[in-house]
Amino acid sequence: MDKFELTILGCNSAMPAHGRFPTSQVLNVSGELLLIDCGEGTQMRMSQYKIKRNQIRHILISHLHGDHIYGLPGFLGSLSHLSRTAPLKIYGPPGLQEYVSTCLRISQSHIDYNIEIVEVALSSLNPLFRTSKFTVEAFPVNHRIPCMGFLIKETPRPVNIKKDAVSTYEMSIPEIKAVKAGQDLLRDGKQIPNEDLTHPRRRARSYAYCADTQIYGWSKDHLRGIDMLYHEATYLDELREQAHTRGHATALEAAELAKRLDVDQLIIGHYSSRYRSIDALVEEAQTVFPNTVGGYDGMIRNIDA
Amino acid sequence: MDKFELTILGCNSAMPAHGRFPTSQVLNVSGELLLIDCGEGTQMRMSQYKIKRNQIRHILISHLHGDHIYGLPGFLGSLSHLSRTAPLKIYGPPGLQEYVSTCLRISQSHIDYNIEIVEVALSSLNPLFRTSKFTVEAFPVNHRIPCMGFLIKETPRPVNIKKDAVSTYEMSIPEIKAVKAGQDLLRDGKQIPNEDLTHPRRRARSYAYCADTQIYGWSKDHLRGIDMLYHEATYLDELREQAHTRGHATALEAAELAKRLDVDQLIIGHYSSRYRSIDALVEEAQTVFPNTVGGYDGMIRNIDA
Numbered sequence: 001m002d003k004f005e006l007t008i009l010g011c012n013s014a015m016p017a018h019g020r021f022p023t024s025q026v027l028n029v030s031g032e033l034l035l036i037d038c039g040e041g042t043q044m045r046m047s048q049y050k051i052k053r054n055q056i057r058h059i060l061i062s063h064l065h066g067d068h069i070y071g072l073p074g075f076l077g078s079l080s081h082l083s084r085t086a087p088l089k090i091y092g093p094p095g096l097q098e099y100v101s102t103c104l105r106i107s108q109s110h111i112d113y114n115i116e117i118v119e120v121a122l123s124s125l126n127p128l129f130r131t132s133k134f135t136v137e138a139f140p141v142n143h144r145i146p147c148m149g150f151l152i153k154e155t156p157r158p159v160n161i162k163k164d165a166v167s168t169y170e171m172s173i174p175e176i177k178a179v180k181a182g183q184d185l186l187r188d189g190k191q192i193p194n195e196d197l198t199h200p201r202r203r204a205r206s207y208a209y210c211a212d213t214q215i216y217g218w219s220k221d222h223l224r225g226i227d228m229l230y231h232e233a234t235y236l237d238e239l240r241e242q243a244h245t246r247g248h249a250t251a252l253e254a255a256e257l258a259k260r261l262d263v264d265q266l267i268i269g270h271y272s273s274r275y276r277s278i279d280a281l282v283e284e285a286q287t288v289f290p291n292t293v294g295g296y297d298g299m300i301r302n303i304d305a
Numbered sequence: 306m307d308k309f310e311l312t313i314l315g316c317n318s319a320m321p322a323h324g325r326f327p328t329s330q331v332l333n334v335s336g337e338l339l340l341i342d343c344g345e346g347t348q349m350r351m352s353q354y355k356i357k358r359n360q361i362r363h364i365l366i367s368h369l370h371g372d373h374i375y376g377l378p379g380f381l382g383s384l385s386h387l388s389r390t391a392p393l394k395i396y397g398p399p400g401l402q403e404y405v406s407t408c409l410r411i412s413q414s415h416i417d418y419n420i421e422i423v424e425v426a427l428s429s430l431n432p433l434f435r436t437s438k439f440t441v442e443a444f445p446v447n448h449r450i451p452c453m454g455f456l457i458k459e460t461p462r463p464v465n466i467k468k469d470a471v472s473t474y475e476m477s478i479p480e481i482k483a484v485k486a487g488q489d490l491l492r493d494g495k496q497i498p499n500e501d502l503t504h505p506r507r508r509a510r511s512y513a514y515c516a517d518t519q520i521y522g523w524s525k526d527h528l529r530g531i532d533m534l535y536h537e538a539t540y541l542d543e544l545r546e547q548a549h550t551r552g553h554a555t556a557l558e559a560a561e562l563a564k565r566l567d568v569d570q571l572i573i574g575h576y577s578s579r580y581r582s583i584d585a586l587v588e589e590a591q592t593v594f595p596n597t598v599g600g601y602d603g604m605i606r607n608i609d610a
Binding site: 016021022041044064069073074095098099103107108145 | 322327348349370372374375379383408413
């Protein structure tokens, strides 16, 4: 249950190609699922990879290019066919509401659960929402059209008191609360340090999603030291100029960024259809940042607690 | 090159399930491709089944339910990524223009070829268009929302003169033209019958697509004796009442219709997601109409010339 697990549903750019679907991924934080982008075929991939779609409560849409949204109407309709009743909240750029409501209206879809769409226009890092399991912050990146990245951080858990400490010191309920809040315990005039009474606090895990974007022109300091960074790497660095013209990054640039930010792990994706194999992209990134993984449809990556 | 070949890209109803995609199919008439309906994932299936999408010049949309149109924006965008320049014409119910243009506008898709959308509101059988290879007629069926069926007939080929007849009778160009037009030949006061001079005229092949519809409430006489009928069979006949309420047909009803119309071959599809296996549906139809085939994603069916 202590998952912090990313599943990639699609990682190609622009259109499906070479068995790679357009962009979509799911982050599972202790059983609560977050869908990030929703390219065409997202719901097929969910069936294939056994994603429990009814556990998705929030969807994040980075930008409105078709390869990130064309799976949304079908996904929303299917949830209704699957008798969903729980509300769903979708965050994305202005225009998302018109897109979704036009598609659902014209296709005369009957949606039996509540969909709330929150249109977000950003100029800097902004908290988006928080659940009991995680917080989501959005930040502007630099693409041809307004585009957001997302930083998801696990909610820090309260510290756990060691069971034998409770019995040894015959702690009262107010004392237990105080120790959980970080205080030391007083017994017979002696101060017992909090760390002797509690298990070490678990590190809060973190993940950032950065697509589509070129490397330059957006602030990245808030991503320093995170556990896992997904960054687009549409092209090899030999096509750097084309990448920039189109608002994209190269594999080398993504790796340089990961190194500069001192993240634990880099996942690249959003590959151009010109690459049948992604091997060269991964190898290029690994020359700079060895802990690079080439994302692929169906890839699952967990960060241990 | 003398194909009259149907490829089923998707044949599930409402949503993808059990490996079956929503409705879409391609008819290849002597190398000219016609796309019928375009559910989500149509373009993925085209890659998988090696459909040459640039040979599609026309798309027919039966109705606006999501499982028949949600693949359209992605398909249109991908054609542009694939550098299409040839124009594309799409026929469908009123509302199709708004759907397509809203999706393409909000996703800021750059479409570099001409898309013409023809909105069709029918009250009876109507010719839709003709190419050098086939004609398309549309007819209203009976669903919950306006919905069309399509009848595609191969254009009759001109008769071919036997080569040895031309040399034996030393026929002139005007004589050849006259014989091709069906006339007999006069030689030495004798009349040589046209059928002695020409190969038999090839039968014009025909295919009709009927989804989504219940059996009752629409005229079917124009489908008598066609070669291949695709008819929806969403449910087993034990759910006949539910089928009618939802504007659908049962496998038994589809078979009874095929028998009554004396068609050569029935293909059923548009299965409810409640059926993991389609065997029972096919068996039910075959009790009444033995030459029934259960459509499946990737099925190819050619009618011989």
